[in-house]
Amino acid sequence: MDQRNSSSSTPANAPSFASTMIDAHPLAFTGSGGEYFRVWIVNVLLSIVTLGLYTPWARRRTAQYFYGHTQVAGSPLEFTAPQGKMVKGFVLLVLITLAYNIAANTGQDLAVALFLLAGAVLAPFIWASAMRFRLSATRWRGLRLQFAATWREVYAASWPVFALALVWFGVFLGLQVVTPEAVLNEETGRKMPQITATMVALVALGLVLSVLCFIRLEFNYSSLLVLRSRLGQEPGRWKPVYLDFVRIWGATALVFLLSVVALSALIGLVVGSGWMSLGRSPQLGMWLFVLIALAFVGGLLALFLASAPARAYREARMFQLLWDNIGVSQVARFKCDLGTGGYVWLRIRNLLLTLLTLGLYRPFARVSEYRMKTESVTLHVKGGVDQVAGTLVRQQDGGLGDALADAAGLDLIG
Amino acid sequence: MKASQEFTVAPGDLLPGRWFDGRSSQARPVLVGLQPTPRGPSLLLHPLAPPGEAPTVLRHAQVGWPETWSAQRPPPRVVVDLREHGSLEVDAVSEWQAALAAAGARPGLAQHMQTRWSVLLAVLLAAAIGLLLFYRYGTPWAATQLTRWVPMGWETAMADQGLQEMDDGLLKPSKLAPERQAQLRARFDALAQQIPPALHRYTHYAPQWTLEFRAGMGANAFALPGGRVVMTDGLVQAAARQGLGDEALVGVLAHEIGHVVHRHTTRMVVEQGVLQMGLGLALGDVSGILSTGSALLTGLHYRRSHEREADCFALGLMRHAALPTAPMGTLLLAIARDEDEDDKKQEKDGARSAPPGKHGSPEAAHPIWSLLSSHPDTVERASALQQGQAPHCPQ
Numbered sequence: 001m002d003q004r005n006s007s008s009s010t011p012a013n014a015p016s017f018a019s020t021m022i023d024a025h026p027l028a029f030t031g032s033g034g035e036y037f038r039v040w041i042v043n044v045l046l047s048i049v050t051l052g053l054y055t056p057w058a059r060r061r062t063a064q065y066f067y068g069h070t071q072v073a074g075s076p077l078e079f080t081a082p083q084g085k086m087v088k089g090f091v092l093l094v095l096i097t098l099a100y101n102i103a104a105n106t107g108q109d110l111a112v113a114l115f116l117l118a119g120a121v122l123a124p125f126i127w128a129s130a131m132r133f134r135l136s137a138t139r140w141r142g143l144r145l146q147f148a149a150t151w152r153e154v155y156a157a158s159w160p161v162f163a164l165a166l167v168w169f170g171v172f173l174g175l176q177v178v179t180p181e182a183v184l185n186e187e188t189g190r191k192m193p194q195i196t197a198t199m200v201a202l203v204a205l206g207l208v209l210s211v212l213c214f215i216r217l218e219f220n221y222s223s224l225l226v227l228r229s230r231l232g233q234e235p236g237r238w239k240p241v242y243l244d245f246v247r248i249w250g251a252t253a254l255v256f257l258l259s260v261v262a263l264s265a266l267i268g269l270v271v272g273s274g275w276m277s278l279g280r281s282p283q284l285g286m287w288l289f290v291l292i293a294l295a296f297v298g299g300l301l302a303l304f305l306a307s308a309p310a311r312a313y314r315e316a317r318m319f320q321l322l323w324d325n326i327g328v329s330q331v332a333r334f335k336c337d338l339g340t341g342g343y344v345w346l347r348i349r350n351l352l353l354t355l356l357t358l359g360l361y362r363p364f365a366r367v368s369e370y371r372m373k374t375e376s377v378t379l380h381v382k383g384g385v386d387q388v389a390g391t392l393v394r395q396q397d398g399g400l401g402d403a404l405a406d407a408a409g410l411d412l413i414g
Numbered sequence: 415m416k417a418s419q420e421f422t423v424a425p426g427d428l429l430p431g432r433w434f435d436g437r438s439s440q441a442r443p444v445l446v447g448l449q450p451t452p453r454g455p456s457l458l459l460h461p462l463a464p465p466g467e468a469p470t471v472l473r474h475a476q477v478g479w480p481e482t483w484s485a486q487r488p489p490p491r492v493v494v495d496l497r498e499h500g501s502l503e504v505d506a507v508s509e510w511q512a513a514l515a516a517a518g519a520r521p522g523l524a525q526h527m528q529t530r531w532s533v534l535l536a537v538l539l540a541a542a543i544g545l546l547l548f549y550r551y552g553t554p555w556a557a558t559q560l561t562r563w564v565p566m567g568w569e570t571a572m573a574d575q576g577l578q579e580m581d582d583g584l585l586k587p588s589k590l591a592p593e594r595q596a597q598l599r600a601r602f603d604a605l606a607q608q609i610p611p612a613l614h615r616y617t618h619y620a621p622q623w624t625l626e627f628r629a630g631m632g633a634n635a636f637a638l639p640g641g642r643v644v645m646t647d648g649l650v651q652a653a654a655r656q657g658l659g660d661e662a663l664v665g666v667l668a669h670e671i672g673h674v675v676h677r678h679t680t681r682m683v684v685e686q687g688v689l690q691m692g693l694g695l696a697l698g699d700v701s702g703i704l705s706t707g708s709a710l711l712t713g714l715h716y717r718r719s720h721e722r723e724a725d726c727f728a729l730g731l732m733r734h735a736a737l738p739t740a741p742m743g744t745l746l747l748a749i750a751r752d753e754d755e756d757d758k759k760q761e762k763d764g765a766r767s768a769p770p771g772k773h774g775s776p777e778a779a780h781p782i783w784s785l786l787s788s789h790p791d792t793v794e795r796a797s798a799l800q801q802g803q804a805p806h807c808p809q
Contacts, residue, residue, distance in 0.1 A: 030489055030490055031483075031489075032487075035483055035484050035487070038483070038484075038527075038528055038534070039483065039528065041534070042524055042527045042528050042534065042537075044697070044700055045527070045534070045537050045538055045541045046523075046524060046527075046537070048541045048544070048545055048697070049537065049540065049541050049544055051548070051692050052691065052692055052694075057524070061481065061524065064480070064481065065483060068480065068489065068492070068493060069489060071490070075491075075493075075503060076489075076491060076492075076493050076503075078493045078495060078501055080478065080495050080497075080501075094691075097691070098687075098691075101687055101691075102687075105683050105687070106568050106571065106572060107571060107572065107575050139495075139501055140439075141434045141439040141441070141501075142433075142434025142435060142436045142437075142438075142439065142500035142501045143434070143436065143438075143439055144436070232438070232439065354701070358700070358701055358703065358704055359700040359701025359703070359704055360700070362700070362701070385439060386438070386439050386440035386441065387438075387439065387440070388438060388439040389437070389438050389439075390436050390437045390438050390439070
């Protein structure tokens with residue numbers, strides 16, 4: 001509170017959040033699907049013409065389109081990452097990928113193992129450097145965001161990874177203890193290992209613990225990101241607890257099971273009736289071959305489709321949890337009224353339309369999802385939006401981390 | 415500065431704006447002017463308060479100019495990136511865009527494509543043609559050149575590993591009589607010694623020629639990089655069944671030698687790398703199906719052209735050795751007919767096979783199916799071999 005700008009019109013000695021004037025500013029997205037389609041098709045075309053080298057420019061244009069059309073309390077966000085740093089990061093990424101591919105294709109196993117090991121050890125570092133880069137490239141009313149976590153904090157937050165390794169080490173050790181002697185099978189003459197209930201229970205315990213570790217990792221990273229982010233001199237606020245995350249993941253698993261059951265019932269119905277008509281067909285042999293090929297492709301597609309509602313559900317619930325429970329020090333709170341059912345439905349509709357149009361619907365899908373999420377958030381500010389004092393924040397290095405995170409699927413536009 | 419003169423002389427050029435200098439979230443009201451300079455417009459900020467403060471001038475390169483996304487629909491406001499000077503919000507977007515154009519702003523290609531359909535369509539056309547040319551001619555050419563720098567050691571390591579994997583899986587030791595093996599090996603060695611200099615693709619490339627025999631994988635032969643050629647018992651038996659002389663088998667060996675001389679396996683590795691990365695980057699954002707699909711189809715096209723190249727090499731080498739190629743064509747057709755009746759065998763990745771037309775029947779294939787084939791149409795190949803010349807071969 002003492003860091004307030006003295007020229008602010010708000011009383012500087014406000015005692016608590018509730019007692020001062022609070023303005024509500026719903027976030028707005030002023031872009032449109034058709035317009036973003038143009039942005040996207042230009043990016044795709046220039047990427048083709050330049051054999052993919054346009055990628056960093058394309059990413060910057062995309063980020064600038066979405067940021068520039070996101071109005072927070074009447075002021076658009078700004079994406080100010082220097083193009084040069086993004087290009088440098090991208091070129092480094094391409095060189096690393098090339099080196100890895102050459103090593104993998106020519107059977108240099110030691111080099112490949114070293115690459116993978118370095119990737120695993122450096123993953124927290126890469127994540128943090130990407131976040132540093134992205135947050136410091138985000139500006140609102142002239143103030144840069146900043147990710148101020150130290151490397152120590154980042155690696156400390158990664159403890160679930162090491163716990164995971166310990167869990168599986170324990171499981172394998174335990175398995176060796178509880179496994180009974182292999183008995184000789186009379187018929188085959190081979191020694192058959194026996195599987196006991198204790199062994200199954202042990203592996204199941206290992207799986208449950210691993211899932212809990214993954215959730216903990218996600219929780220740690222999310223909370224670190226919010227708590228160590230700063231707008232000017234104001235740090236982020238974070239309320240969710242670990243159990244909130246576990247609950248959402250549990251519900252997501254339930255949604256996944258339900259959609260698998262529903263989809264299998266649907267497939268069973270279609271395939272069942274198709275089988276009946278095939279029975280009368282004279283060219284059964286050829287059809288069978290086509291059918292097996294279709295079943296393989298269809299199986300992959302079915303898994304993708306069955307997980308779609310669960311993925312959308314998790315994203316919606318997580319978005320609600322975060323944007324209902326974070327804020328900026330004592331200055332601002334976010335509230336979110338995203339409808340879970342509506343968002344899941346939108347995602348399924350978008351997925352089907354994108355598949356049907358061979359990907360051409362993607363930009364429209366992206367805009368509609370971004371719009372629904374953005375416009376569900378309301379910013380509540382105590383004492384006016386012009387009171388936050390800035391600090392000297394420079395654009396951070398970390399273009400490589402940003403490019404790597406992007407390649408790993410951590411998109412700039414969430 | 416002559417900024418005050420500007421203010422009085424051309425008030426229409428000044429637009430109201432809010433300047434955030436980065437020291438707080440509070441805005442300073444300013445009037446914004448754009449001045450043409452040789453390098454593009456420069457930006458003038460006249461603070462309205464306190465009165466009498468000097469205007470700030472920012473050169474063209476000191477400003478991140480926002481892109482115009484739509485010619486018809488301006489956004490409610492634009493933000494101009496002033497780098498370390500903070501940012502500037504302007505509400506009168508249309509006027510801002512007009513003033514920028516009047517001050518001589520030269521938008522880039524991306525913005526032209528963004529705001530004009532004609533430019534977008536022109537680039538679309540250029541991209542389609544460019545993509546076709548690049549993947550049709552550029553990548554194979556680049557792979558051919560890059561392969562010059564691939565050392566022999568890599569090729570032999572790759573070959574050892576590939577053959578080891580196949581020996582563990584699909585292949586078994588040959589049951590062919592040692593005398594017969596020695597007979598064919600002598601023909602193979604003689605053939606490899608006869609390669610005329612004109613047929614050498616890489617001048618300093620000296621493979622270690624060896625012929626090996628294996629059982630399994632039906633009637634087949636394949637070349638490994640570095641000079642190792644493998645022939646299956648099935649192929650020798652198929653030739654015997656057809657009553658064909660050793661010329662048919664020698665022809666197949668010439669084809670395999672062609673794969674080695676042209677270093678097709680190494681070139682394929684390079685081509686696949688370029689394809690997957692290039693198309694993944696270019697089309698990956700449209701859809702994975704599209705990018706993998708086109709990478710797959712283009713890869714198959716490269717394989718077919720490699721097969722044609724090896725056929726041409728075989729024709730050339732056999733002509734040089736004064737041996738007929740017609741028996742090889744007959745063998746090819748016979749195997750394709752047999753395979754059509756039997757189950758189709760899959761071929762192992764990384765190695766290549768010569769004779770069988772793997773996909774479809776020996777009758778002329780439909781053009782759509784030929785796109786999905788790793789080998790050119792069998793009938794076409796066989797008739798070219800029976801005539802002893804092919805229209806697509808360089809003379």
